Amino acid sequence: MKARVVVTLKSGVLDPQGKAIEGALRSLAIDGVTSVRQGKVFDIELADEDRDGARRALGEACERLLANTIVENYAIEIA
Amino acid sequence: MKAAVILFPGSNREGDAARALSDLTGQAPAVVWHAEADLPQGVDLVVLPGGFSYGDYLRCGAIAARSPIMRAVARHAERGGLVLGICNGFQILCEAGLLPGVLMRNAKRRFLCKMQHLRVENAATPFTRGYAEGQVVKFAIAHGEGNFEADPATLDAIEDAGQVAFRYSDAAGRVDAAANPNGSERNIAGVFNSRFNVLGLMPHPENLIDPLVGGTDGRALFAALALAA
Numbered sequence: 001m002k003a004r005v006v007v008t009l010k011s012g013v014l015d016p017q018g019k020a021i022e023g024a025l026r027s028l029a030i031d032g033v034t035s036v037r038q039g040k041v042f043d044i045e046l047a048d049e050d051r052d053g054a055r056r057a058l059g060e061a062c063e064r065l066l067a068n069t070i071v072e073n074y075a076i077e078i079a
Numbered sequence: 080m081k082a083a084v085i086l087f088p089g090s091n092r093e094g095d096a097a098r099a100l101s102d103l104t105g106q107a108p109a110v111v112w113h114a115e116a117d118l119p120q121g122v123d124l125v126v127l128p129g130g131f132s133y134g135d136y137l138r139c140g141a142i143a144a145r146s147p148i149m150r151a152v153a154r155h156a157e158r159g160g161l162v163l164g165i166c167n168g169f170q171i172l173c174e175a176g177l178l179p180g181v182l183m184r185n186a187k188r189r190f191l192c193k194m195q196h197l198r199v200e201n202a203a204t205p206f207t208r209g210y211a212e213g214q215v216v217k218f219a220i221a222h223g224e225g226n227f228e229a230d231p232a233t234l235d236a237i238e239d240a241g242q243v244a245f246r247y248s249d250a251a252g253r254v255d256a257a258a259n260p261n262g263s264e265r266n267i268a269g270v271f272n273s274r275f276n277v278l279g280l281m282p283h284p285e286n287l288i289d290p291l292v293g294g295t296d297g298r299a300l301f302a303a304l305a306l307a308a
Contacts, residue, residue: 013228014262016188065145068138068174070181071228 001046001054002079007067008039042066051078080305082108082124085152087143087171092129092285096165099285100126103301113146123308124161125152127168129221129283139182139224140170149175161205161307162277166222169269169279178270178279179237180229186262190223194293195260195282197268198248201241204275205307209299215252216245216296218282220260225281227263227270234264244269244278 009015015037022036044061046054055076062074082100084093093110100108108126109119118125132143143149149171156162156177164172172178185191196217199210210216229237237243246266249258254266261281269280284297 014183014186014226016184016186020188065137065141068141068181070230071183 001049001051003044003046003054003058004077004079005042005044005058005062005066006039006075006077007042007062007072008074009037010071010073013071040066054078080104080123080308081106081119081121082126082304083111083118083122084108084126084128085111085113085148086128087113087130087132087146087167089132089134089143090128090130090167092166092283095283095285096126096128099288099297099301100124102288103298104305111148113143113148116147116151118148118151118155122155122160124163124304125155127152127162127164127171128285129166129168132167132171135224138174140167140172140174143167143171144174144176153177156272156277159274159276161304163206163304164277164279165283165285166225166281169281170224172277172279177277178272179233179242180227180264180267180270182224182281183226183228183262184224185222185226185260190221191225191260192221193219193260195220195268196248196250196252196258197245197282198252198254200243200246201271203241204244204271204278206271206278206300206303207244209303213252215248215250216299217250217287217294218284218297219286219293220282222261222281225261225263227267227281229264234267237270238265240273242271242273242275243267244271245280245282
């Protein structure tokens with residue numbers, strides 16, 4: 001089973017990397033970009049085919065390692 | 080005083096920490112590899128040195144915080160043992176949940192490598208009793224991710240409990256935005272845990288022990304630790 005975990009900064013948390021990318025897009029004259037926030041994507045393969053079990057395992061993975069929940073949110077998508 | 084310096088893949092200030100400890104405690108620290116499950120017998124103080132453990136993969140300090148030795152460090156702290164995290168060591172302690180908050184990318188994105196004044200906020204701990212409250216000291220800073228962040232309730236709680244150890248200041252001890260090198264909330268440069276046996280700070284006291292390299296303000300921290308056990 002394949003899953004994707006997306007980790008994003010909580011709103012209000014300063015994102016200097018996103019700001020730098022935003023500035024670089026502006027310097028490329030790519031129009032219409034008003035804001036960029038950078039996040040992380042983890043593509044994860046799971047041996048188990050049990051979706052509920054996978055969701056539980058990935059939730060634990062996010063809470064214990066993949067996200068720092070002081071400043072980050074996470075979303076789990078199971079294919 | 081028996082000290083141990085933990086070595087993670089990518090640590091690079093362990094030699095500086097060991098030199099400061101040897102100089103001021105009179106005994107060379109044990110150097111302990113991160114994959115060990117236990118600390119050496121009788122260790123009073125654990126030092127997590129600066130560097131770039133695991134190349135700052137995932138988040139700075141995140142992988143090192145989950146290494147086997149950190150379970151032993153957590154047990155040591157639980158028993159009341161002393162733990163000092165410097166720079167990357169501070170990031171590791173936050174990621175391990177042994178200290179509040181998190182260290183984010185410097186607000187102005189620049190890697191900072193310079194001398195920095197700090198104001199001592201709490202001089203009644205095993206780490207800081209060699210200083211006076213309000214004293215201004217000069218340590219070196221060298222980091223790209225030293226922007227201390229926590230939610231407002233946590234910040235208020237650590238302020239009220241006296242858990243702020245050092246704040247970024249100017250030479251006169253003024254704590255304001257102009258003296259804040261990296262965007263840290265409330266100019267916080269170092270924090271204690273609620274029991275005051277764990278300290279994390281971004282600046283490098285271990286580099287200010289010899290007048291040859293610009294000052295000796297770091298000596299008092301290690302001298303205080305030498306007397307702590």
